[in-house]
Amino acid sequence: MSRGLGYMAESSAKAALIALALLVALAPFVVLFFNSLRPADEFLAQGAGLIPSRLTFEHYAEIFDPNGDTFRYVINSLIITTASTILAVLFGALASYALARLQLPFKLSIIIGILFLVIRFYPKITVALPYFLLMREFHLLDTHLAVIIAHVSMTVPFVVWMLLAFFEDFPRELEQSAMIDGCGPIRRFVLIVIPLMAPALAAAAVLTAFLSWNEFLMASTVAPNAAKTLPVRISGFITDKGILWGSMSAMSTVIVVPVALFALFTQRYLARGLTVGAVKG
Template sequence: MAAARTFVSQQRLGRLLLYLVTAAVLVAVAFPAYWLVTTAFKYEVDTIVSPPIILPLRGTLRNFTDVLRVEHIGQFFLNSALIALVSTGLGVLLGSMAAYSLSKVYMAYRIRQVIMIWILIVRIFPPITTAIPYFVIIRGLNLSDTHVALILTHTAFTLPFVIWLMLGFFQDLPDAIDKAAIMDGCSLWQRFCQITLPLALPGIAVTAIFTFIYSWNEFLYASMLTSRTAKTLPVVIAGYMSDKFLRWGEMSALAAMMVVPVMIFAGLTQRYLVRGLTFGAVKE
């Protein structure tokens, strides 16, 4: 009887510790978002006080109105949306085609391994190491400050990630489906478009979200390759920082507004998101 009570007490203690750790992790993850939103509604004087105000008792919409009054802010929003959507579409399409070829098309083992390692190495390279070559190439092609320059750059940098992620999804699809399609006379392109892609929609949704977030938030190349015509929102946010001032309110307001399109994009793909995150977790 005493042993049973000890066991129950240990279970309750373990469950309590699990809840406490989970709550601490949730607070650590959610606090930056909370701080961003609250700072967006603070008065300027409240953003620089020490100690900082954790729970503000007053708020204002002036930071948002100041951001919306910035010249060409609408164009900058459209630039970010256009570049992120097009580069996501191209990256997912081209990366899925490459991943399907590596997973379903017969290829010598060593050749396949060399290609996959090369793709991985390209992904490992820090973006700053290729910044100057990209700048020289884009300027040589007369594409400076254009949407095409950022679309090509973002697509090139997301391709290795898309290939490796989609490769896992395609490899989890049963080979019997592909063989049955071959027996029915389907070509390689028909098998890819009409059979494999619909089955891999959960994986495509997850990949598209990560790719969109990367392109939407990318700053390094956006700041180097654009000046006004193709300027994106991360570059606008950086403009609120200088050696003389740091406008926390406007920065937070614009950053909070930038989260909305990502949430909308994730909401549109929510139908496949959970399935994609658990795709291939259980082997049959």
């Protein structure tokens, strides 16, 4: 291919298309950000531009009012996301290691693997109601634990499926020599598998953290008040008296900015976690 006029025309067309894609993907976040700094009276005024006439932090001050509940929702979300991520990755790593190493009869490990896969694909709404009733039975409604168990049960299948794909390429030789040294599965898991699997575990953790932080259905079902998470709080801005545009924008920014930054820094792991299932599966 000669690097002539045609090449230049093509690469500038390519650049233009990429720019368009970036505009479509990112412009809504810019709108959100400016709206969170827009004075309340400007929301209903026609002809207000993209950039507010003056910037104000009143909405942030309002949602973070010391007498308000926002801090609690942030803490709830942090507790639930952290605990769910740790537990899901731990349980998932243990289970996928066992599935990869056990010689179960009747292709039992394949069946268990498929079972984990299926959980990803049925409507969570089918489970939400009975899960609500179950938690009511155990008096766990509106507790962190109820949400954490739900999130772990939703994400463990992801983790198992992902890590199983990694175990296919895992070198057995290291484990075998440790086995000869009289090392049982617990010590092999802790001393050999975990350190070598660290990148895969990180990918699983990143993906789980996103799922848990953003999850709405289960959280809104079992934790409507005291253990309420940020996504559930946002939906509350709408059913109240009209829509509180300013507070809603500020709250949305509060929930979006951490994940956006987190995504920028963990992009490699995130992309790997998302693709391994489809590309290897």
